[in-house]
Amino acid sequence: MSEAVQEHHEYDVLIIGAGGAGLRAAIEAKQRGLKVGIITKSLLGKAHTVMAEGGMAAAMGNVYPEDNWKVHFRDTMRGGKYLNNYRMAELHAKEAPDRVYELEQWGALFDRTKDGKILQRDFGGHRYARLAHVGDRTGLELIRTLQQKVVSMGTDVFMECKVLKLLHDAEGRIAGCVGYWRATGEFVTFQAKTVILATGGAGKSWKFTSNSWEGTGDGHAMALWAGARLIDMEAVQFHPTGMVWPLSVRGLLVTEGVRGDGGVLRNSLGERFMFNYVADMFRAETADSEEEADKWYDDHSAGRRPPELLPRDEVARAINTEVKAGRGSPHGGVFLDIATRRTPEFIRRRLPSMYHQFMELAGVDITREAMEIGPTCHYIMGGVQVDADSQETIVPGLFAAGEVGGGMHGANRLGGNSLSDLIVFGRRAGIGAAEYIEAGSVATAFDQSEVDAAIADALAPFTRAEGENPYSVHHDLQEMMQADVGIIRNAGELEEARVKLLAFTERVKHISVKGGRAYNPGWNLATDLPAMITVSTCVTIGATLRKESRGGHTREDFPNPDPELGKINFAQSTDGGNWDSPVTVVESPILVMPAELKALLEEAK
């Protein structure tokens, strides 16, 4: 231990992140008798999972018995515009039901069907009502269930600990990490045979986002710095329905469940404009009149799906177009109306937290008036490239699960597929880590120079008497990413963004922090910024190279998909060194699907 580090811990499996994926991984590893530690930047139970609303997708067939994993697989691949790692989509569709049932053994209480089974709700892009849910607070149910399970197993949880960097041994295997306690600012090292990244997303680099302060892409960046590859970083999801007013809550999520339960989108002329935005690939299964669409809610065989329930990328683009054409709402969004379509009792029972959120924060009673909504940066499909079955990266001993992982969702994620992703692949990462340890070749010591370098970087802002305020750098980064690498992109703005990101990198090196190290949010933000700049750079590079429009990535200069680009993921890596080392990109061919799975996609076209 060096002088700067007064605390050290050792684990078989060290999990960074305590949302759904991290907690589920911990349960699995712990059940296998391993010594497991979990590190979280916040308090336990506050991770981003808690904010998930609508539900988790699993083809249990409780509402529509004709649903099964094959349909779920197909929906996921179509939603992802076929850029997905098919194997992940397959495993996810097959295993999600068992993972949901398992939660009930641990205490979860889902809403029920009349005959006592788990109730399932409709969501965008899912052919059948498929989302297990608890009103509109499903994420809270998921995280609390997993949290209570983890605690009952006696797992070590390190709260309010910010991890700065992953560590290697002399052979290049993962050997642990270094971080600091937010409460004291003291440094701590963890030695570990395996590290599972479960750090979630990166939305905090955009101005209008549903993400909390934690969504700074730490795991994406640390994986890259540690030698892993990031794929599909250009695939960022803008959720169609975020609050737009008051300004202070702009971006706050409004669940897709509003539309699943009958809510529709209207422009300032009162039109249900989504009928004008049905892409060819979805035309055959989408209603072409309001009358037909309205029949569908009660009986999916009576009509085709309402266009409001197209995948999120389609809906977000349509809203963007309506607003640009001058048909928006007073505060620059469109209207989401459930008040005229469902009774107040129904709305309050099905959407209690939406009711509460609009009432308290916007003074809008959603049982009486329409909501004003617009797209908000919500999720990153891109992430660490992993083996589908084990979630292992190309760095020995390093695993990634949940939002930080890449491939599962392709170019666009369907709503409801995230919570199920967490529990399916969290478990698989736990198994993967256990099997890696059993195989025997694990790190036993880390390279001290990596610790020293990370600490020196983290403390540098205190050594500068004069310099930039970290909040100003963050503010400007969010403005820039929103303007230049937002929902609609073009070559000129992306090139501008690349140049500006070089300047941001320099600005980060001139940040000065006031005060001490104990619970200092300014300093905490300063240590988050390298990851945010790194991830923003990767998104910009991916977006520049993908000269087509696909899923969450839309280029106005290349409005159509390009079949050739549909065969590759752009994989980014660095050769290590500093956090701002240049990124190199290779074209990584997508996995070739076996014929029987391919047939599932063909069948239902």
Added chain:
Amino acid sequence: MGAVTLRVWRGDASGGDFESYTLEQNEGEVVLDVIHRIQATEAPDLACRWNCKAGKCGSCSAEINGKPRLMCMTRMDTLPEGPVTVTPMKTFPIIRDLVTDVSFNYVQAAKVPALMPPPMPVGGYRMFQEDVERGQEFRKCIECFMCQDVCHVIRDHEDNKAHYAGPRFFIRYAELEMHPLDQNDRRDLIREDMGLGYCNITKCCTEVCPEHIKITDNAIIPLKERVVDAHYDPVAWLGRKIRRKTKTSAVDAAVQPAP
């Protein structure tokens, strides 16, 4: 809009004082927005917790004009004219500024014996909506710990923390006791070790709950009745003696295999 003044308690375990910040007020802002603007300008080291900014995570609890509130759900325009006072939760030790050491709650959470369900039948458990709804009310809890903060049993008597779980955990125990699948018995534990008897149902906890959970009426009072029945009913007492139903420890209950 006019200006607004926030008086924020700043300090640490060794002491502190109020500092005033005066800013322009923006339309629709909540207290947390103003705190964030203070951080971004005058006081980048002002410590506070927050995550979701939507009343879903329960991180940003503080006392606003002396009352426990979520900073993210308290609109500035709903507060009386004049300076707004923001202080940390009183019941928990100070870490820094508005951040307190809430580990007491995590210690209590670790003492809760886990759910013990019967083996799962093929196709999952059958439970009915009216049966799960009682537990669902308690599972709305976002763990803001404001009910713990306001509970005078521990707010005014630090030494009670050693033998009192507090309202947040009484709803947790109530949830488990009313859970349609649970086969565990925690009634002796609740009476003997969790200090349920200390609560004299003043309903302060119910009043501050941002999720509007009827903590006292729906959890604490029914729990008191169950515990009393179990303890003082001679038939139940005899039954316990004969059956020797023992408390399952949290760890034992946890090692059920996954399906």
